[in-house]
Amino acid sequence: MLYATPFLAVALTAAAGTIVFGLMGYDGPRAVRDIFVAPLAHPDRWPELLVKAGPLALIATGLSVGFRANVWNIGAEGQYIAGAIAGTGVALATWGLSGAWILPAMCLAGMLGGMAWAAVPAFLRTRFGVSEILTSLMLTYVAVQLLFLLVRGPWKDPEGFNFPQTRMFTPDQTLPAISEGSLIHLGIPIALLVACIAWLLLARTVAGYEVKVVGLAPAAARHGGFSERRTIWLTLLGAGGLAGLAGIFEAAGPFGQLTPQFPGGYGYTAIIVAFLGRLHPVGIILAALVLAVTHVGGELAQTGVGLPQAATGMFQAMLLFFLLATDVLIRFRPVLARPARARAAA
Amino acid sequence: MSTALLVSFAMTVAMASTPILLASLGELVAEKAGVLNLGVEGMMLIGAVTGFAAAALTGSAYLGLLAAMLGGLLTSLIFAALTLGLSANQVATGLALTIFGVGASALIGAPFVGRTIERLGPLLPQALAGHPVLRVLFGYDLLVYLALGLTAVVAWWLRYTRPGLVLRAVGESDTSAHAIGYPVLAVRTGAVAFGGVLAGLAGAYFSLELTPMWADRLTAGRGWIALALVVFASWRPARLLAGAYLFGAVMTFELHAKAAGFALLPPEILAMLPYLATILVLTLISVRPGRVSTAAPACLGKAFSPA
């Protein structure tokens, strides 16, 4: 049941989407087909799916660990931008230099940037008890403005005809494709690898156990000698680092520079991915693919049936609604199966 | 500073504060009943777009307000159905509601981009509303007064009426309230619905008065600030009023500074200010240990299913 509900949610979303888009005067069945099926039917769009799924999986993997521990970092978008900014900072500082060390340095800076952005809510939560929900989100708005400030100001490309964007990265600063001419860059296999490592850590190590227990029963976690404070720091820094890495991958991959259009909402969509993937790394990879399909499909539906691009976001949110709704099936199953002796003895 | 400038500044503050006050007042009631609805931003956006669409189609901003209330209400009922009906996680559902609101509002609003409407405009006759000085008191639209009046009513209702007492009780201990025989989920649904109606109005204030037009993400994160404000106010309506006007002042300062071409700080830094101020204020309010934790309704955010 635990792993069946996401599929049920997808089916329900398709059904509801057909009705809703139909009611709004669009060709409902065609729209849903465009969003859910068409991208899969065109093998030439598959690399694009992977390119979209990569950052989603990377960010969602980080978020899912925190969500397990009841650490509600909803500012991954900000950490993603901060990572891109920090990595780009290294790229601009090494402009004109060459060497194989530059790209790893950018990636490291990206992770650190994302971690720094996540460290603020971690500090405020552990030191003063400020809810990380609000602070992490507020910092997203700050990150967006910081990005605008940089690309319009000090980082503006001197040869860019005054467009608000940075220089294009040099080949040494760009993520290589996995094969010549492919859209798929090195970030995609790394995202896959990270998910596998996360799965290993969560399922097999004391740290993974700790995260789980802190989320399920904080008092029991303290009793077991686990520190909630440490868990908050670990999960926020981990999520921030992965979001930052996704950010610099995106900047040094598909974008090749920073522009005001850089924030694309991956950080928000990744929240849906994390839940749809049942906070499980393997599930997250599948969920990231599903969301990538809807993303690419949304573009197809735009040209196909004239559905505005925003419809994709609504569609994705509906997916999460239905998932949360069908979760009730998981919760009520153990209740039905549980003998009532506990109640009788009360 | 001239009187005219002062009047204009004060009026901008009142108008910038109104949507935050409305949205946070609705959220305060929901949270007092024990429900944490993070979907305020989404409900505001739905309210903004339905209000604008209705106003554009009927030509009446007041019908727009009605539509916005309905839009906010329906959106909040999605939240209620999931979290109260199906005991879904409130944080996740609230986030989904905001993502949904962003997408759905853009979808509904797409045909209305670029259209203009008659804004709400001052409530009172021109003699008062147009007076160069007195307009600082009488020159506002309906919602400014409504927000202030509702704040007083909600404060009184929570403190002195029996239904208000029951609502607070439900937020303090759902199990006790249930044991005594109060309909916990019904009370919470009502509180969430009230929050939805007010968030709808708050959103409509953007599209029907502040910037009478439709653009994607029109509310620009104000719903999140409204959420923060409830914490800042320690769940007390009077402090909510003070906090909303304080934020209104910060944002007006940003606006005026931008308009005056305030050279010292780039506009991006000014645009960060409300969010940085929110973080700062949330921190300051939490510095005294135990302060927030004792003021918060004890059951805030916890699912309850009567067994």
Add this chain to the structure above:
Amino acid sequence: MTPSAPPRLELSGIAKAFPGVVANDNVSLTVAPGEIHALLGENGAGKSTLVKILYGVQAADEGEIRIDGRPVVIASPKAARALGIGMVFQHFSLFDALTVIENIALGLDEAVDRAELARRVDAILRAYSLPLDLDRAVHTLSVGERQRIEIVRCLLVKPRLLIMDEPTSVLTPQEAERLFAMLRQLAQEGCSILYISHKLAEIKALCSRATILRAGRVVATCDPRAESTRRMAELMIGTELREVARGGRAAPSGPVRLQVRRLSLPRGGPFSVPLREVSFEVRAGEVFGIAGVAGNGQSELLLALSGERLAPEAAMIRLDGRPVGRERAGMRRRAGLCAVPEERNGHAAVPDLSLSDNAILTARHRVPLTANGFLRFGASRSFARKVIERFGVKAVGPAAAARSLSGGNLQKYVVGREILQLPEVLVVSQPTWGVDAGAGAAIHRAILDLAESGSAIVVISQDLDELLALSDRLAVLNEGQLSRPIATADARADEIGLLMGGVHGEHARARGASRA
């Protein structure tokens, strides 16, 4: 009971079954007007189910309820109140952040003007000499004061039948005396009282008739004033009483294993009690009891000893001479100090995890269940299986979720999990809370065996009988302060009673005799 007046309450043939369990089976009883009637039984005997049916919380499968001779259907607590039935639950339905008067108002079925309500409440408080400040927030009140709120809620509707569910389990002896006086006064005024308890002494002191339940059935009805305590206890438990587990041990003279010196802790939250200069030491082989009424710092002391809250100074807690006051729970456990908190679900165990995963929670260091940061699932399973077998935990196996176990079985599991780690020092709170008599004896045996093997043991319990049976010495925790310890062997029960704040000697002795 006069033959002319019909009984205030008459239950006949009440039956209620839950899937897998018969909670009530053909239960019949009558309560006369003005009678204080005891409903007596062990945990799980079906008392609570019966009164929940009576108060409209649950519906009976079969049977009839008559009030004043009239058959009635009680569909809800509201309907019960309309019939003049009031109930004070063991778990209060109160709102901590609200004031007393607001709490009372919430307990009424219709709105009453605040001033009018205050006047009526005041009249009741005066009539029964119950002191209570109406404008204070509930979280600042003692448990006894909180119970008064519940009682006032009932009295406001002028009940003809008042149900009291284990009312003294949370009270100090003085508070209990005051409650009894009030109940007697109420009964004299004609209100019938159905008094649920498993404490025989207070039933003898208060009640004129008793109905004894065992496994959901009525096993006897008697006059508790005439019946011997021992006989009632045997009826209740269903077997011959075993003698007290302890006795004839030489006073331990081993080295001091646990030393607590002037341990003070500020209150941890708005609803907690500060500890004030608590000092005691426990030797190898010794069982040290900490008595007292709940809410006097017991949970805080357990958290301070287990390491879940750190002491201000390391030297305040010494384990085998080594200061550990600043070490966290995991470190202390590794050093040999294990603890069992009283709350099983969510504190001692994670309800959603399996028993074998719950073994990892506290036993991972000492067994060990981890290696190089990785979990050893096989070792966890076999350790969990060992606990299940040794302590007779009724569970399908190590894979069973903790939440699927009954309270008593989970208690056996969490106590067993610590004991099987053979800690140098074991701190255990309410070790037999909610556990049936047989399993309780097994837990006591295991604790004593551990002590005999040279461990030092601290037992925190509200049950004085349990402490008298187990401990070599005991002290009383009252408002965060620990009394001077006394040796159990030559302690007179009334002496302990005095330490607790004035227990009547006879009560304490009677209670001592009543339970194994």
